[in-house]
Amino acid sequence: DAGVIQSPRHEVTEMGQEVTLRCKPISGHNSLFWYRQTMMRGLELLIYFNNNVPIDDSGMPEDRFSAKMPNASFSTLKIQPSEPRDSAVYFCASSPRPGDQPQHFGDGTRLSIL
Amino acid sequence: GENVEQHPSTLSVQEGDSAVIKCTYSDSASNYFPWYKQELGKGPQLIIDIRSNVGEKKDQRIAVTLNKTAKHFSLHITETQPEDSAVYFCAASRSLNTGFQKLVFGTGTRLLVSP
Numbered sequence: 290d291a292g293v294i295q296s297p298r299h300e301v302t303e304m305g306q307e308v309t310l311r312c313k314p315i316s317g318h319n320s321l322f323w324y325r326q327t328m329m330r331g332l333e334l335l336i337y338f339n340n341n342v343p344i345d346d347s348g349m350p351e352d353r354f355s356a357k358m359p360n361a362s363f364s365t366l367k368i369q370p371s372e373p374r375d376s377a378v379y380f381c382a383s384s385p386r387p388g389d390q391p392q393h394f395g396d397g398t399r400l401s402i403l
Numbered sequence: 404g405e406n407v408e409q410h411p412s413t414l415s416v417q418e419g420d421s422a423v424i425k426c427t428y429s430d431s432a433s434n435y436f437p438w439y440k441q442e443l444g445k446g447p448q449l450i451i452d453i454r455s456n457v458g459e460k461k462d463q464r465i466a467v468t469l470n471k472t473a474k475h476f477s478l479h480i481t482e483t484q485p486e487d488s489a490v491y492f493c494a495a496s497r498s499l500n501t502g503f504q505k506l507v508f509g510t511g512t513r514l515l516v517s518p
Binding site: 320331392394 | 439503
């Protein structure tokens with residue numbers, strides 16, 4: 290039974306480059322969440338989709354961050370241009386319905402911006 | 404908005420001892436309280452959750468208690484084992500008018516169980 294799948298697992302790139310993180314939610318789950326985890330700020334919600342539509346993006350830190358969900362089985366989080374302070378672990382999570390818990394997390398993408 | 408505080412930040416116990424992690428929340432409208440376990444290089448995994456209409460819930464060696472009046476909830480692990488070593492996060496959420504439940508996480512507790 291496949292869980293939430295994220296790629297790549299690790300990404301190292303130089304500042305100024307575009308970074309694209311990918312997520313495949315659990316089949317049948319209609320809600321998708323992107324989180325960022327850092328030592329300083331812990332786990333923070335960046336954006337939430339329901340039925341492929343962004344519902345709450347108030348956690349997206351800057352215009353350099355954007356997220357899309359073109360279909361029910363795929364989402365991307367893009368950073369352009371990237372900066373060293375964007376270094377973090379980015380998690381994707383999914384749940385069956387908006388108010389449905391729990392959220393199931395992927396194993397994350399560890400992003401390092403040099 | 405919601406604020407969740409978690410203590411202690413680190414906890415070391417001997418195998419077989421009990422471990423207790425405590426969290427407080429600020430939003431009295433919060434009604435769902437999950438606990439997640441995060442192992443190195445992995446994403447958070449739900450281990451137990453409780454809703455506001457229940458005061459206590461138990462699953463084998465793990466239990467969670469909720470005190471709505473005091474706005475705090477706790478995770479109890481009995482008969483700890485080395486494989487319980489991980490970082491544990493509490494979270495709180497409430498239903499928003501979009502039907503969405505936004506999880507606000509505590510800062511985490513690093514539990515180390517020594518053989």
